[in-house]
Amino acid sequence: MTMLMKPNTNNQNNETRRKFIKSTGIFAAGLALVPSFSMASAKDKGVWSFLTGKQDDKLAVLGGKPLRTKAWQKWPIWNPETDEKRVVDTIRSGVWSRAGVANEFEAAWAKALDVKRSLTVANGTNALIVALHQMNIGAGDEVLVPPYTFIATVSAVLLNGAIPVFVDVDLETFQMDPDKIEAKITPRTKAILPVHILGLPCDMDRIMAIAKKHNLLVLEDACQAHLAEYDHKKVGTIGHAGCFSFQNSKNLPIGEGGAIVSNDEKFIDKCFSYTNYGYPYGTAVGTVSGGSAMLGTKVRTSEYASAIGLSLLKYLDAQTTTRNENAAYLKAQIAKTPGIVPYKLYDKVTRAAYHLFPFRFQKQNFKGLSRDKFLKALRAEGIPCSSGYTPLLEMNFIKDAFESKNFKRMYTKGELDYNKYLKNNKCPNNDILCHEEAVWFSQSMLLGSKSDMDDIAAAIAKIYKNADELNKMG
Numbered sequence: 001m002t003m004l005m006k007p008n009t010n011n012q013n014n015e016t017r018r019k020f021i022k023s024t025g026i027f028a029a030g031l032a033l034v035p036s037f038s039m040a041s042a043k044d045k046g047v048w049s050f051l052t053g054k055q056d057d058k059l060a061v062l063g064g065k066p067l068r069t070k071a072w073q074k075w076p077i078w079n080p081e082t083d084e085k086r087v088v089d090t091i092r093s094g095v096w097s098r099a100g101v102a103n104e105f106e107a108a109w110a111k112a113l114d115v116k117r118s119l120t121v122a123n124g125t126n127a128l129i130v131a132l133h134q135m136n137i138g139a140g141d142e143v144l145v146p147p148y149t150f151i152a153t154v155s156a157v158l159l160n161g162a163i164p165v166f167v168d169v170d171l172e173t174f175q176m177d178p179d180k181i182e183a184k185i186t187p188r189t190k191a192i193l194p195v196h197i198l199g200l201p202c203d204m205d206r207i208m209a210i211a212k213k214h215n216l217l218v219l220e221d222a223c224q225a226h227l228a229e230y231d232h233k234k235v236g237t238i239g240h241a242g243c244f245s246f247q248n249s250k251n252l253p254i255g256e257g258g259a260i261v262s263n264d265e266k267f268i269d270k271c272f273s274y275t276n277y278g279y280p281y282g283t284a285v286g287t288v289s290g291g292s293a294m295l296g297t298k299v300r301t302s303e304y305a306s307a308i309g310l311s312l313l314k315y316l317d318a319q320t321t322t323r324n325e326n327a328a329y330l331k332a333q334i335a336k337t338p339g340i341v342p343y344k345l346y347d348k349v350t351r352a353a354y355h356l357f358p359f360r361f362q363k364q365n366f367k368g369l370s371r372d373k374f375l376k377a378l379r380a381e382g383i384p385c386s387s388g389y390t391p392l393l394e395m396n397f398i399k400d401a402f403e404s405k406n407f408k409r410m411y412t413k414g415e416l417d418y419n420k421y422l423k424n425n426k427c428p429n430n431d432i433l434c435h436e437e438a439v440w441f442s443q444s445m446l447l448g449s450k451s452d453m454d455d456i457a458a459a460i461a462k463i464y465k466n467a468d469e470l471n472k473m474g
Helices: 012-023 080-093 100-113 124-134 151-159 204-213 265-275 303-334 371-380 397-402 405-410 418-424 428-437 443-447 450-465 467-471
Strands: 117-121 142-145 163-166 189-192 217-221 241-245 258-262 340-342 349-351 356-361 438-442
Touching: 080 303, 100 117, 100 258, 100 303, 117 124, 117 265, 117 303, 124 151, 124 217, 124 241, 124 258, 124 265, 142 151, 151 163, 151 397, 189 204, 204 217, 258 265, 303 340, 303 356, 303 443, 303 450, 356 428, 356 443, 371 438, 371 450, 371 467, 397 418, 428 438, 438 443, 450 467
Parallel strands: 142 163, 142 189, 189 217, 217 241
Antiparallel strands: 117 258, 241 258, 340 356, 356 438
């Protein structure tokens, strides 16, 4: 079943998010930087010198000199000398539809995750759609989802004809709160879709225990969580299946692409068949030779996308280690400034991916400065940043689905009462993150040096020192 969803043209925060990722990604040279002045690193002078020092620390947003003018790490990182040969050879072969190179990339990705099987598809969104479909999620079913996620998580549920039910987040971790899951389970609940958002793992022990207790499937959305680990197990491999994205901003970028992984080989065979017109594959065989075994679609990957993946996969582990080291260092540094509350990892998280580095900005402890003014001032100091997601319930796509012909045929009028749905799916913690507190730095910024992390911390401390002056701006 396929439905067309109207684009949301008033999503200012998501537009800001896209510009932020773009500015720190493929087109990044940091912000549009102004001519600089030379300043010793915060590592030499200390972050707190901006709170007590006598140096010229007038904020750039108020006409002063920006703390940082050095460009940030561009993304993706591509070395023509070492990375292009595989891609060029693939293009010159003339075999561009999925074939041997795609098979090789799938095997390499499965090995990297220590999982039996991997299936690559056109993008992470379709990975979620296909996986849910092969879990037999459809009309009349409910799927538990977090509200703090990208739109694709929820649209995948709707495009399979099921109803997304929101479970609010834990403010400290930004993840689906296990304490709130069981209250949302009904006889119609068929699956839990935890999202390792920002590349920070969910509390998978508790989620899997709840799923087992209520006989629910678990599909992990690990689209932002490449090589992240919970209890030394790669996320995406703990539930019944997991999904990844290889979109251009992701930690493993191939432009557009996605993958479904699972230790259930029959499940992956069915997914493969479904993504290739339903043609028989492996254990998913048909009764008529050469005929389709099921109704399917076409969301296959390409050979050259797989070649890009093979070229860049060899860097992912080392880059993930660098992100983890810099994230831990930056977390300790920025926590010294009042009003800055970094993310918390669950006790069993053994490695995060840090597709984004999040913290909470609490204006009441930051001299009453608004988040908007803080972000504007931080960008002016040469530090790219974002306020992150807009609440999904403030968009129109769910309402649009409920008003569609297919949903009206699958559900009663009462079941599609959108005002009632909104009331039942309120997520106050998510609203706090989206509207008041969340701030992000991109994963590519974490590939810099300790001095780069010092610049971020020093800029935050500099803004804190001058917050009273910013507040006077009105």
